[in-house]
Amino acid sequence: MMQIRDMAAEEELKKKEPKELQIAAQVxxxxxxxPEEGVVSDKTVMERLWKTPQKITCYISETTRTYLEHVLRxxxxx
Numbered sequence: 001m002m003q004i005r006d007m008a009a010e011e012e013l014k015k016k017e018p019k020e021l022q023i024a025a026q027v028x029x030x031x032x033x034x035p036e037e038g039v040v041s042d043k044t045v046m047e048r049l050w051k052t053p054q055k056i057t058c059y060i061s062e063t064t065r066t067y068l069e070h071v072l073r074x075x076x077x078x
Contacts, residue, residue, distance in 0.1 A: 022045055025045050025049060026045055028052075029045065029048045029049065029052065032052055032055045032056055032059070033048065033051075033052070033055050
């Protein structure tokens with residue numbers, strides 16, 4: 001009897017997993033590429049996920065460039 005309950009609980013978790021995964025992916029996507037206020041995206045979560053590595057690379061590149069510009073300005077290096 002216990003094994004049947006365990007199997008039922010496991011099955012219930014499997015049913016919830018895709019929705020929870022989509023919610024977690026949406027949170028990560030909103031951190032990497034925040035949505036514009038009042039604008040609803042016409043892209044699916046999967047379409048946005050495919051572009052995430054490029055967005056992260058662009059973010060790191062832009063942040064590094066900004067940091068270097070700041071350091072060079074502070075040190076007065078042209």
